[in-house]
Amino acid sequence: QVQLQESGPGLVKPSETLSLTCAVSGYSISSGYYWGWIRQPPGKGLEWIGSIYHSGSTYYNPSLKSRVTISVDTSKNQFSLKLSSVTAADTAVYYCARVAVAGTDYWGQGTLVTVSS
Amino acid sequence: EIVLTQSPGTLSLSPGERATLSCRASQSVSSSYLAWYQQKPGQAPRLLIYGASSRATGIPDRFSGSGSGTDFTLTISRLEPEDFAVYYCQQYGSSPAITFGQGTRLEIK
Numbered sequence: 001q002v003q004l005q006e007s008g009p010g011l012v013k014p015s016e017t018l019s020l021t022c023a024v025s026g027y028s029i030s031s032g033y034y035w036g037w038i039r040q041p042p043g044k045g046l047e048w049i050g051s052i053y054h055s056g057s058t059y060y061n062p063s064l065k066s067r068v069t070i071s072v073d074t075s076k077n078q079f080s081l082k083l084s085s086v087t088a089a090d091t092a093v094y095y096c097a098r099v100a101v102a103g104t105d106y107w108g109q110g111t112l113v114t115v116s117s
Numbered sequence: 118e119i120v121l122t123q124s125p126g127t128l129s130l131s132p133g134e135r136a137t138l139s140c141r142a143s144q145s146v147s148s149s150y151l152a153w154y155q156q157k158p159g160q161a162p163r164l165l166i167y168g169a170s171s172r173a174t175g176i177p178d179r180f181s182g183s184g185s186g187t188d189f190t191l192t193i194s195r196l197e198p199e200d201f202a203v204y205y206c207q208q209y210g211s212s213p214a215i216t217f218g219q220g221t222r223l224e225i226k
Binding site for chain 2: 036045046047048051059061062095097099100101102103104105107108109110
């Protein structure tokens with residue numbers, strides 16, 4: 001059974017960098033698939049942040065591209081998100097997920113990140 | 118970037134009724150890369166339909182998807198109490214911008 005688990009600070013100060021990690025179990029990232037980050041502001045809809053392949057190829061949402069970096073560590077079977085220069089608008093539940101041709105089929109439980117001083 | 122517009126915003130129905138949810142794209146979407154998700158409060162989204170019409174593993178057959186080009190539909194044939202949730206469509210064929218619709222809230226009438 002594939003499982004994903006997000007981890008990282010729940011509170012980030014404005015202008016700082018948000019950093020999250022997604023640990024994957026039950027499947028080796030090196031075996032394939034894209035791996036992605038999605039966020040959801042409180043009470044609002046879903047927004048795709050970006051995706052990464054095990055080789056390191058990345059795709060980012062154009063609206064966030066200048067602030068986003070997604071990386072992968074196959075030795076630890078995890079991938080990470082960095083979002084720089086955060087503001088209150090970046091407050092959201094952040095999900096990591098596996099991206100397949102057959103849809104985004106496995107999701108983490110999500111972690112709330114609040115941007116506040 | 119492909120914009121997905123879902124309608125209605127809220128749908129009020131009773132258990133046992135049929136639900137029809139719409140997703141319209143601003144430009145043509147490959148049917149192979151159109152998905153539907155269900156989200157309940159406090160939970161991550163769950164994949165229901167991929168490739169516009171294929172049910173994901175473990176999804177009951179009362180859920181069905183159809184459509185092509187710019188118009189797609191999710192149908193729930195007979196609503197069960199556990200089906201009341203928010204539903205999102207997603208297109209994931211036009212990298213780099215994978216996009217979601219704004220969601221349809223299905224509520225009990």
